[in-house]
Each structure stands twice: as structure tokens, then as C-alpha cells.
Amino acid sequence: MTQQQPGAATGASALGLIRPFVRQYSSRLIGGLGxxxxxxxxxxxxxxLVKRAVDFLAHGTASQIALAQSAFSIFLLAVGIAGCRFVWRYLILGFSRLVERDLRDDFFRHLLTLDRPFFQKKPVGAIMALATNDLGAVQLAGGMGLVACADAAIMGIAAMACMxxxxxxxxxxxxxxxxxxxxLTRVLSARLHRRFLKVQEQFSHLTEFARSTITSIRLLKAYTQEGSQAESFNRLGRQYQQDNIRLARVHGTLFPISGLVGNISLLLTIFFGGRLVIGGAITVGDFVAxxxxxxxLTWPMMAVGWVANLFQRGLTSLGRLDEVMKANPTLADPxxxxxxxVGQTEISLRNLHFRYDGQEQPALAEVSCVIRGGEIVGLVGRSGSGKSTLCHLLARQYPVEDGVIFLNGVDINRLSLAAVRERVAYVPQDVLLFSDTVAANIGFGNPEASQEQIEAAARICRIHEEILGFSEGYQTRIGERGVKLSGGQRQRIALARxxxxxxxxxxxDDSLSAxxxxxxxxxxxxxxxxxxxxxCLIVSHRIAPLRDTVRIMVLEEGRLLAQGNHAELLATSPFYRTMYHQQQMHRHREEEL
Ligand SMILES: Nc1ncnc2c1ncn2[C@@H]1O[C@H](COP(=O)(O)OP(=O)(O)OP(=O)(O)O)[C@@H](O)[C@H]1O
Ligand SMILES: [Mg+2]
Structure with a gap:
């Protein structure tokens, strides 16, 4: 099972997350509490008022007018109570919704600052669970939890003072x-925290599992894995339900015990209070009051359990959110x-080494080369040789050491991330399209682009004619992640973008493989x-389309094995020659079939 994170061990330090919002909406909060x-x-x-009426009756001094006065006063109080109840609900519950909204905004904005290494560790489902379930728990604590706590405190103290x-x-x-x-509350609250943390973590697993199942539904069906997937989901769901029951057992103990304590107080009062009435120390009206x-006072007592539960949940969830909020992007601006x-961009790599976090083998080693401004260079190599890694580094997705990548002679680490990213148009190997129209997908990075510009890009990518053939041309919606398109169409649309x-x-990055x-x-x-x-740096697993580029670089096990134009490489690199001939043979065999 997931280990308890230090950040989630206590939510108290995470309170800092909501402090600014509490300050910002303090007038609402103060009004509500008032x-x-x-x-x-x-x-x-x-x-x-009840006491007054009972004493009138007990002493036989009750008149119709006096009773009517008491009744009318109670009516006025009741109307006042209803009005004020509306006001606090409006202000305090509104406050909790505002805090929730701002926290969600902050959370989202922070997520956008994080980079690939973070998302590699944190699955999307877990993040979604945080943004829904955990934020919900914080909202409940900041709304009803706060109300119940304040109410219980005021009511408890005031009722006791009157008593x-x-x-x-x-x-x-x-x-x-x-x-x-x-x-009892003190003893149980630690247990409550642990069990609630488990429940939330299990919910994260459940969400992530559902998300990954739905996004890979086509694969699942192709491999007829629906049954086993449903079974795994069921197992996770059962675990979630059991965790919830274990949690319910804790706060299920708090409630009845609070009620029991209230009733023991009542029986003590009836016995000892009754004796005081008999002895004439207090009146019957006092006794009733x-x-x-x-x-x-029973409600505040009951509320102790409930409030402890709500606050503990809110703090636990806040701690889980804080863990993400504390995560820093691995890449930072200098x-x-x-x-x-200014000018055309020359890329120069000087003895570039790169190793992914947690990997023993470097993905790139001793890579040195220069791609001059305006050059179109091909990059080939076997699967796993480090081609995509090099693309990631140039697109500034992973941090690199100082002094290994230079753009126009300036170390990439001396430039701001945005400055580099704004100058790179990157087509990743796994194409990503949005559930929108073809035009919107091509224009994603440049919303100002005119229809002519979009069409021109599509023409360069040899996809224009095919788009015109779609039912609504450029306005055709391509379905979730482009499911309505062929693999090659998706790739060319991504390239046009x-x-x-x-x-x-x-x-x-090998974005035309299909x-x-x-x-x-x-x-x-x-x-x-x-x-x-x-x-341009063009990765391709096929050599033939790169034959006309000015230069081709050959990567093997993260090292730059050779570089030169096609003819030079055929003459000088046995590795390249073998790779090329194998591909040619494969192609001829396919053509013969
Ligand atoms: N995010 C990652 N974390 C850890 N290791 C990685 C990661 N991405 C790639 N690797 C490893 O780095 C090495 C190079 O991978 P890379 O994706 O660069 O290969 P590639 O040449 O693009 O392969 P392909 O032709 O199959 O796309 C591989 O051994 C791979 O297992
Ligand atoms: Mg790759």
C-alpha cells in the first residue's frame, strides 16, 4: 500500500495554504460568525421565557395576557433566529465556496508550472482525485465544520453560563x-486521520484506474481484457469500501458516545436537580429551563465528534494538496x-551526458555536434538509442547540466525557459490532439492564425486534400484525441500545428512514422x-525519407556513432549501411507481397 508521505502526516502545516484566503474573505467570515x-x-x-410561563403556572399567577406575551416573545425570537440563520448560512457557506474556488485555482495554476518529471511520478487520476474529493473535504471543513465548531463553542459556553x-x-x-x-475525541482523532488518508489514497487509485481504463478502451477491447479489468476495478472498489467502513467504525464510535454522555448528564440532572426543586433551592421553572x-448543550457535545471528524478530514486533504503545492518544477529560469x-538558431551540443532520474544507464553520453542555423538534419538510430531524449532536452522538458547545450553560443541554462520554448516548434513522438475541430487543432498554438495560414500549413504536411474530403472540412470535429482520424492523418495534423x-x-520526433x-x-x-x-531536427526510424537532408546523425546506445550525408555514411559507417540495407530489403519484400 502507498506509504504515508511526510507532507500528509499532518495537515496542520498545510493550513498556510488557505490562510491568505481566510484573510481575504475575513469580512464575510466575521459577518457570518456574528x-x-x-x-x-x-x-x-x-x-x-419558558421558565417565566412555567413559574406563572406553578404559582397560579398565570393570566391569559401574560401567557400571550410569552408566546409572542417566543414568536419574535423564532423569527429573529430564522433570519440570522439565513444570514450565517449565506455568508459562511459562501465563504467556504470562495476558499474552495481560490484553492482550486491556485492548485491548477501550480500544476501548470510543474514539468514532465513531476507528472511522470504522479498519475493523472491521483491529481483528479485531489482536485475533486480532497478539495471537497477542505470545503466541508471550512464551511459546515467551521459553523459547527463556532456554534458548538458559543452554544456550549453560553448554555453552561445560563445553567x-x-x-x-x-x-x-x-x-x-x-x-x-x-x-475520547483526542484518542480517536489520530486514528481518524490515518484511516481517512487511506480512504483518500484508495480513491486516487480508483480514479486513476478508471481514467487509464477509459483512455485505453480500444486496446482493452482488442485484447479482450474487459473481464480482467472489471475484476481489478471491483477489487479496488471493494478495498475502497472496506477502507470507508474502517473509517466509519471510528466516527461511528464518536457519535453514539457523544449521545450517551448527553443522556448521562440528563439523568444526573433529573436526579440531583429534582432534589433541589423538592428542597426549594430552585423553582420548577428553573428546573425546566x-x-x-x-x-x-447536547448538540455541542455531539458536535465535538462531528467537528473533529470534519476538521480531521479537511486537514488530511489539505496535507495531500500541500504535497503537490510544495512540489517545485525541476526546471527553473536562471x-x-x-x-x-538574434539570427538563425545554431544548436551545439558539447559532450552531452544525460541520465533519467532513477536510471543507471545514461540515455545520452558524450554527444557532441553542431547543427548550424537553417540546417535540416536527420537523426536515426535503433529503438531506445536516445533520439526522443535528445528532442526532449532541446524542447526544454528535462533539466540539463551547464555547458552542454548551446543555442547560438549561449548556454541553454542561461536563457529563460519561455525564451527557448517560444523558439522551438516540437512535434512529440506520441501525437496529442484535442477533441475539437481540425482547424482548432492545427491553430492550437496560434489562435490568431487565419484560415489561409492553417490551410498553408496543412498543404506543407500533405493533409489539405484529405481534410477537404472530411464531412465538414476544416470544421470537422475529430473526436476524443482524434479517434475519428487515421494514425497518419493525426500525425500530419500534429505536424501542421x-x-x-x-x-x-x-x-x-518520428512524427511521420504512420x-x-x-x-x-x-x-x-x-x-x-x-x-x-x-x-530542423528530424527523427525518423526510416532512413530513406532523410536521404536528401544535408546531414544525418546516427545514435546508438546514447552515443553519436557517425554523422554525414547519406552517401558519406554509406561509405564510412558499417552500422548505417547495415541499417539502411535491412530497411531496403524489408521494403522490397513488402512491395513484392
Ligand atoms: N521518462 C523516462 N524515464 C526513464 N527512462 C527513460 C525515459 N524515457 C526514455 N527512457 C530510457 O532512455 C533510453 C532512450 O529512450 P528514447 O525514448 O530516447 O529512445 P528513442 O531512440 O526515442 O527510441 P524509439 O525509436 O523507440 O522512440 C531508453 O533506454 C529508455 O528506456
Ligand atoms: Mg523515440
């Missing part, structure tokens, strides 16, 4: 069982970024004409 105080004070008036006014001795007797409740106050050098950005550097060879070759050959002056 209305709550008014409700409680007005409520305390009712037993006093003490009637009889201090009887009050002392009535509150004898209460410390038991405080002790005292019991009414005791009932008022303290004093240099201006990006990058080309439309018209940036000085273009990095294409396109037929001739089309890939046509597109790559066209780049020199359509994108003059742009520095």
Missing part, C-alpha cells in the same frame, strides 16, 4: 461526564536570464522550401 452568535443568543432567550446562573452546583454535576468525551439548556541571441507556429527551430514512405519523403523535402532559415 449572525451565528446572534442565533445562539436568541436561542438562549427561549428557555427563559450556572440557575445553579452552579447542578451545573458541575451535569458536566461531570464531559471530559470523557474530550479524551435548566433541562432546556442541557438539551442545548536568476538573470540572457537575451536570446507545429509548422503553423513558424518558429526558428523545428523538432520532429505516414507512407513517399509522403514522408515529400513532406521532409518540402520543408527546406517552405521553411527557409529554420533549423
Amino acid at each position: 449572525a451565528l452568535l446572534a442565533v445562539d443568543l436568541l436561542q438562549l432567550g427561549i428557555p427563559r 450556572a446562573y440557575i445553579s452552579p452546583r447542578l451545573t458541575l454535576i451535569a458536566v461531570i461526564p464531559m471530559p470523557l468525551l474530550a479524551l 435548566f433541562i432546556s439548556y442541557l438539551y442545548m 536568476a538573470q536570464p540572457l537575451a536570446f541571441p 507545429a509548422i503553423l507556429l513558424d518558429r526558428p527551430m523545428l523538432i520532429i 505516414v507512407d514512405l513517399e509522403t514522408e519523403q515529400e513532406i521532409i523535402s518540402g520543408l527546406a522550401t517552405f521553411l527557409p532559415g529554420r533549423t
Whole structure:
């Protein structure tokens, strides 16, 4: 099972997350608490009026007018209570919703600052659970939890004061069982925290499992794995339910015990209070009023358990959110970024080593080369040789050491992240499209682009004609992640999106692998004409489409094995020659079939 994180061990330090919002909405909070105080004070008036009426009756001095006066006063109090209740609900519950909204905004904004290494560790489902379930728990604690706590405190103190006014001795007797409740709450709250943390973590697993199942539904069906997947889901769901029951067992103990304590107080009051009435120390009206106050005290007692539960949940969830809020992006801007050098962009790698976190083998080692401004260079190599890694580094997705990557002679670490990213148009190997229209997908990075510009990019990528053939042309919606398109169409739309950005550097990571060879070759050959002056790095697992590029670099096990144009490499690199001939043979065999 997931280990308890230090950050989640206590939510108390995480309170800092909501402190600024509490300050910002303090007038709402103070107004709400004021209305709550008014409700409680007005409520305390009712037993006093009841006492008056009972004493009139007991002494035989009751008149119709006196009774009507008491009734009317109670009515006025009741109306006042209802009005104030509305006000506190509106203000305090509104406060908790505002805090929730701002916290969610902050959380989202912070997520956007984090980079690949973070998301590699934290699954999307877990993040979604935080943004829904955990934020919900914080909202509940900041709304109803706060109300119940304030209400219980005000009511508890005020009711006890009124009881003490009637009889201090009887009050002392009535509150004898209460410390038991405080002790119990203290003992149980640690357990409550642990079990709630487990519940929330299990919910994260459940959410992540559902998300990954739904996003890979096609694969699942192709491999007829629906049954086993449903079974795994069921197992996770059962675990979640059991964790919830274990949690319910804890707060299920708190509630009945709070009620029991209240009833023990009542029986003590009836016995000892009754004796005081018999002895003439207090009147029957006092006795009735005292019991009414005791009932008022029952709610705060019950609330102790409930509030402890709500606060503990809120704090636990806040701790879980805080863990993400404390995560820093692994890439940061330098303290004093240099201006990006003007002109065509030259990329130079100097003895570049790179190892992924937690991996023993470097993904890239001793890579040194220069891609001059405006050059179109191909990159080939076997699977796992480090091609994508190099693309990630150039697109500034992972941190690199100082002095290994230079753009126009300036160390990449001396430039701001945005300055570099704004100059790179990057097409990742796994194409990502949005559930929107074709036009919106191509124009994603450049919302100002005109229809002509979008079409021009599509033409460069040899996809324009096919788009026109779709039912609604460029306005055709492509379904979730582009499910309505073929693999090659998706890749070319993703490439068009990058080309439309018209940036000085273009990095294409094997993004035409599903396109037929001739089309890939046509597109790559066209780049020199359509994108003059742009520095392009084109990864391809097929050599043939790269034949016309000025230079091809060959990676093998993270090392730059050879570089040169196609003819040179055929002549000098046995590795390249073998790779090329194998691909040619494979192609001829396919053509013969
Ligand atoms: N995020 C990652 N974390 C850890 N190791 C990784 C990660 N991405 C890649 N690797 C490892 O780094 C090495 C190089 O991977 P890379 O993706 O760069 O290969 P590639 O040349 O692009 O392969 P392909 O042609 O299959 O796309 C591989 O051994 C791979 O297992
Ligand atoms: Mg790759």
C-alpha cells in the first residue's frame, strides 16, 4: 500500500495554504460568525421565557395576557433566529465556496508550472482525485465544520453560563461526564486521520484506474481484457469500501458516545436537580429551563465528534494538496536570464551526458555536434538509442547540466525557459490532439492564425486534400484525441500545428512514422522550401525519407556513432549501411507481397 508521505502526516502545516484566503474573505467570515452568535443568543432567550410561563403556572399567577406575551416573545425570537440563520448560512457557506474556488485555482495554476518529471511520478487520476474529493473535504471543513465548531463553542459556553446562573452546583454535576468525551475525541482523532488518508489514497487509485481504463478502451477491447479489468476495478472498489467502513467504525464510535454522555448528564440532572426543586433551592421553572439548556448543550457535545471528524478530514486533504503545492518544477529560469541571441538558431551540443532520474544507464553520453542555423538534419538510430531524449532536452522538458547545450553560443541554462520554448516548434513522438475541430487543432498554438495560414500549413504536411474530403472540412470535429482520424492523418495534423507556429527551430520526433514512405519523403523535402532559415531536427526510424537532408546523425546506445550525408555514411559507417540495407530489403519484400 502507498506509504504515508511526510507532507500528509499532518495537515496542520498545510493550513498556510488557505490562510491568505481566510484573510481575504475575513469580512464575510466575521459577518457570518456574528449572525451565528446572534442565533445562539436568541436561542438562549427561549428557555427563559419558558421558565417565566412555567413559574406563572406553578404559582397560579398565570393570566391569559401574560401567557400571550410569552408566546409572542417566543414568536419574535423564532423569527429573529430564522433570519440570522439565513444570514450565517449565506455568508459562511459562501465563504467556504470562495476558499474552495481560490484553492482550486491556485492548485491548477501550480500544476501548470510543474514539468514532465513531476507528472511522470504522479498519475493523472491521483491529481483528479485531489482536485475533486480532497478539495471537497477542505470545503466541508471550512464551511459546515467551521459553523459547527463556532456554534458548538458559543452554544456550549453560553448554555453552561445560563445553567450556572440557575445553579452552579447542578451545573458541575451535569458536566461531570464531559471530559470523557474530550479524551475520547483526542484518542480517536489520530486514528481518524490515518484511516481517512487511506480512504483518500484508495480513491486516487480508483480514479486513476478508471481514467487509464477509459483512455485505453480500444486496446482493452482488442485484447479482450474487459473481464480482467472489471475484476481489478471491483477489487479496488471493494478495498475502497472496506477502507470507508474502517473509517466509519471510528466516527461511528464518536457519535453514539457523544449521545450517551448527553443522556448521562440528563439523568444526573433529573436526579440531583429534582432534589433541589423538592428542597426549594430552585423553582420548577428553573428546573425546566435548566433541562432546556442541557438539551442545548447536547448538540455541542455531539458536535465535538462531528467537528473533529470534519476538521480531521479537511486537514488530511489539505496535507495531500500541500504535497503537490510544495512540489517545485525541476526546471527553473536562471536568476538573470540572457537575451536570446538574434539570427538563425545554431544548436551545439558539447559532450552531452544525460541520465533519467532513477536510471543507471545514461540515455545520452558524450554527444557532441553542431547543427548550424537553417540546417535540416536527420537523426536515426535503433529503438531506445536516445533520439526522443535528445528532442526532449532541446524542447526544454528535462533539466540539463551547464555547458552542454548551446543555442547560438549561449548556454541553454542561461536563457529563460519561455525564451527557448517560444523558439522551438516540437512535434512529440506520441501525437496529442484535442477533441475539437481540425482547424482548432492545427491553430492550437496560434489562435490568431487565419484560415489561409492553417490551410498553408496543412498543404506543407500533405493533409489539405484529405481534410477537404472530411464531412465538414476544416470544421470537422475529430473526436476524443482524434479517434475519428487515421494514425497518419493525426500525425500530419500534429505536424501542421507545429509548422503553423513558424518558429526558428523545428523538432520532429518520428512524427511521420504512420505516414507512407513517399509522403514522408515529400513532406521532409518540402520543408527546406517552405521553411527557409529554420533549423530542423528530424527523427525518423526510416532512413530513406532523410536521404536528401544535408546531414544525418546516427545514435546508438546514447552515443553519436557517425554523422554525414547519406552517401558519406554509406561509405564510412558499417552500422548505417547495415541499417539502411535491412530497411531496403524489408521494403522490397513488402512491395513484392
Ligand atoms: N521518462 C523516462 N524515464 C526513464 N527512462 C527513460 C525515459 N524515457 C526514455 N527512457 C530510457 O532512455 C533510453 C532512450 O529512450 P528514447 O525514448 O530516447 O529512445 P528513442 O531512440 O526515442 O527510441 P524509439 O525509436 O523507440 O522512440 C531508453 O533506454 C529508455 O528506456
Ligand atoms: Mg523515440
